[in-house]
Amino acid sequence: MSISHTRLDRFIGEHCQISRRDVRLILAQKRLLVDGEVVDDIALIINKFSHIQLDGVTLQKHQAHYIMLHKPVGVVCATVDKQHKTVIDLLDHPSKDELHIVGRLDLNTSGLVLLTNDSRWSERLMSPEHKVAKKYLVKLEQPITKEQSQRYIEAFAKGMYFAFEDITTLPAKLMTIDEYSVEVKLFEGKYHQIKRMFGRFQNPVIGLHRESVGSLVLDENLAIGESRSLTADEVEDIFIE
């Protein structure tokens, strides 16, 4: 059995098919460890990442996984697809079927894609309240002059209204690199957001690459299509700007 959040006594009762009274007895006898600590609190809330042992036998060992992938253009951010190779197909990970994608990229966008089985972590990363920046390198079809770039910067910072969803985009940061390239920092992820925002200036995006999410930068040692696990520090520090 694996759970997202539940009370310890409920988990033990269901897992071992015993009554709450017997669960209480086990706890009183200090036979139960959660994450290596003896527990006696029946109301303790555990999650699917809690390591639970009874009399030295592991009842639940569910590890969290965090992966960064260098997504190629032409691979779809989905778990299954009839037409295209998926990001999951690219992974060589024993638990890859448990993972979900944290913030999808379009088929023709490349760069940093994160995958995990820890939904609390991914919700925190994607929620606009936490203001985690997603940084993109954008190649444009038309060159932009200094004056035009000022207008782009202002429009991105102000936010754009999308009638279809009836939303105004959150303030975004745009920085010019050269006349055909800009860097954009978004704090949310609306459908085709960057392409639609440049569409307002009739300047199509011809290349889009995600460079970083929060403080986590795509590892330059990862070739296109390669992936690796995040370190414990990367998992924590990603939220620090």
Ligand code: URA
């Ligand atoms: N904005 C887009 O238009 N596409 C992406 O893949 C990401 C952001």
